[in-house]
Amino acid sequence: MSQPAESAASYSSQPLLPTISGPDDVKALPLEALPQLAQEIRDEIIQVTSVNGGHVGSNLGVVELCIGLHRVFSTPTDQFVFDVAHQGYVHKLLTGRAGEFFRGLRKTNGASGFLYRSESKHDAFGAGHAGTALSAALGMATARDLRGSAEHVVAVCGDAAFTCGVTLEALNNVVGSTKRLIVVLNDNEWSIAKNVGAIAHYLNRLSTNPTYNKIHHDLERFCTSLPGGHEMHRVYMKWKRETKDFFVESSLFEKFGLRYIGPVDGHDQEKMIKNLEFAKQGDQTVLLHVITKKGKGLDAAIRSPEKFHGASPYDSATGENKKGPAGTPPNYQDVMGKALTKFALADSRIVGITGAMPAGTGLTHLAQGCPRQFFDVGIAEEHAVLFAAGLATKGMRPVCAIYSTFLQRGYDQIIHDVALQNLPVTFCMDRAGLSANDGPTHHGLFDISYLRCIPGVTVMQPKDEDELVDMLHTSLQLDGPGFIRYPRGAGQGTPIKETPATLPVGKAEVVREGTNIMIWALGPMVQDALVIADRLAAEEGLSVGVVNARFAKPIDHTLLHKHATPGSMIVTMEDHVVTGGFGTAVLESLQDCDHKTGLERIGWPDNFVEHGSSVEILRAAHGLSPDDIHQRILHRWRSAKEITI
Template sequence: KDEIERLLLAIPRVGEGMLKLAKSVEGTAKQLLVPGKLFEELGFKYVGPINGHSLPQLIQTLREYRDWPHPVLLHVVTRKGKGWEPSEQDPVFWHGATPFSLDTGEVAKKKPGPPSFTSVFGKTLTELAHSDPRIVAITAAMPEGTGIDVMQKAIPERVFDVGICEQHAVTFAAGMATRGMRPVVAVYSTFLQRAFDQIFHDVCLMHLPVTFAIDRGGLVGADGPTHHGCFDLSYMRIFPEMVVMAPKDEDELRHMLATAIACNRPAALRYPRGTGSGVVMEGPPRALPLGKAEVLRSGRHGFIWAIGTMAGGALRAADKLCTEGGPDLTVVNARFVKPLDEALLAAQLMPGSRIMTVEENTLTGGFGSAISEAIARLGIRDVTVECIGIPDEFQPHGAQDILRARLDLDFEGIARRARAFFPLEAAGPRRVHRAG
């Protein structure tokens, strides 16, 4: 190469121009033909592409470059689902496999049961989109996982998959909202954390009506510590104008989605992984009054405020305590973390009251914190608050039921904590009082 450059420069008058042209052609050719050129310009040693299914080649390459004095980018090519024909043919379906036959590929049939929160969301979004042409759906490479594949099949021109780019998904939604659309960003809770800055700058600061449908909120179980959605209620409620909701069941999810789209401001609804409780779907989706909680049960000895699906466990716990002669408690389905129903809170509490909060979210800055802040803001003195939730530590891998039980987030745990927190002498079994 050096010799060729010297020969070109030796040509009178045109040699220097020919050398510049040759270098330009070389650079263009490298950009087109050498896949690692970009990384080499950033200072990386680019190696590859190599066969990621060849263990000997991988070991040899890693050994060869393990002592390299500069950053190394190893380009490894693999095939998703490699080694089993059904998964090679349909890698999306087999990404998260349920029990199946290795011989036939037939998936074990599930017992009939309530629909999942994800499927209810997908069907409701599609139903609303059919009646409102402004609604568009956005996903970051998770149409099946978030349930918007239902709308993708029905109205494909209004569903956008931006790839694994959550930050872009949020900014893209903001841009569409500026043009009068009603974008719904469907995303797993743990992945929305990547777009924190875009939620702030591009949506909330701009006062834009973007809906965040936050799936896998709370403890997700099998996917482990990286996928638990333990922080969303805390970080979403800090943004001015943001509405933050969590449904107690799959029917309330439908109405909260309608609420979020109709409220003309940034809004988030979070719901868990798994099936609903099998409640009856009441009528078409309708907007709920913003910031209004729901009293599920009226009692005389204290208050439990729960958010999301924890409301069901709190209600069971209160019924259990009452029938066993324990405290007779009022149970409130908060519905909204923000805006909080401070009017109801002020009407219920007085000096000396006791209130317990229950959330499947970190206790740091979460729903319990919002209740405590509201009590202080309302100036209600001598109120004792007990918060049940996820402690300030990362949660391990494990089945949802097991993880909830160890954190007192199942109804037995809530009942146990409530019995200790509302100390009353046994008064014998009492009738259960349901609100409404």
């Protein structure tokens, strides 16, 4: 399905990509070889992502841009800061990571799907969350100035990065921080979904104003055709900057002290190189506005940019997703989105808010079923939370659907604006727990710890998708903030009741009674706990009970203390860091009442967990496979008995 490059065949019959072991090899190629290199890079990205999944569209769109960057600048001395860093595949392929390592993209021991300083000296700054590039690049450029060195710092930002508050904060500080910085604005008009808001509209006007662009293209062609064209081109670019305001209101970026260059066709390799060279000259802070096509080279990705933003494995010929096993239960996100739509249709006070992730959070269902009650605010989690707080003051029942990891952005707003004023905002924290192949920037492993310390909040996790609907229903009736965490991917296959239940807040559910050991499990860990309990009973003759804890705050102290009998043992299980998590809440509760019961807390260790091929592989690598947990519980039980004897 990859489209043939016009001149790809004309340079060499030998593949070029295997000859690229670093940026110097990119520089050594003649200009005529670059279309073939671009085509091979696209083929490789399609080949690898069709098997491993990954960020297809964003990377196919930046091929010429990244080749241009490595032709004009020299990493690691010069530094590129990629926003989100999900579009770093081309950069990886040009900096010595092609071959087996790249083929293992997002898999255990393979290349990460994002950029990490620890992965390569060419990765100047790590990321996975959006909007960080401009601030970080500004810091690096300022450090360079203070230290008196000469390297270039280039921030590469997508158009959606400019919907992030932090990008705008950095923009506001360019003038006061440095006199030399290059910002490449890679404008493809898409976030994950279509980019939203006034800035997206403004960029669209900048790139599509027909009068301006016609004059610009004619004059540029004319200048470069003259003898001494380079100088003419320079004079022309100056004129262009100065006249752009006349055609397209005013160039916003100039007001922030960035010389605006563009718009430039990001797939015209020669133009890309020429404009990057121009941006590199002298002491200046510039913004190079590059227009690219998300998914270029793969028809299916051009047709469906949202689906191919972060795609699961697909057929490279048809673009169809490779089928999972038959009968896979629906994803948690879809269950939530459909339930919310049903509730919103029955109650006009209910509204759903997403920060640029309508499909990922399941809010597409609401957007389609109840569009007036749906808001996509862009990559603006802080604003999403505050916006919800404002809505709640007027009697609305807002639901913020934000991945656990991205809600970290809205922490002050959660405390200062929602919790302190006890406003009834519901937070649906998708991707809570391990997000295996995306890695540490995307694991949702900290939310219980960062929420549990806030007074008055309710934090819960359902054991299955039916209970998720109950929790949403319950949270929408709370007088204050409610947080529901649930994992990525498919539910347990539990049928959803017609009428949801209102759960008693702070009450756990005993799934199975036991007298020796009680496992208090949170969320889908309940299923694992049942398997472990069966095995401990069958192999060791122990009576092991299982509790579906449901609430990480408030926890069910009464039931817990009932289980904390002398000689028995309590085990907690959570898909969350053990530090400050649910197990710690249990520990504190037992400690406060001076219970001496043995307690084993199972959760992720106090480390950043790497990316890996699957949750199972990562659990095994960190001593959290069901077998490891079984052994830990048994070991703890036996040692406690020895001490008692």
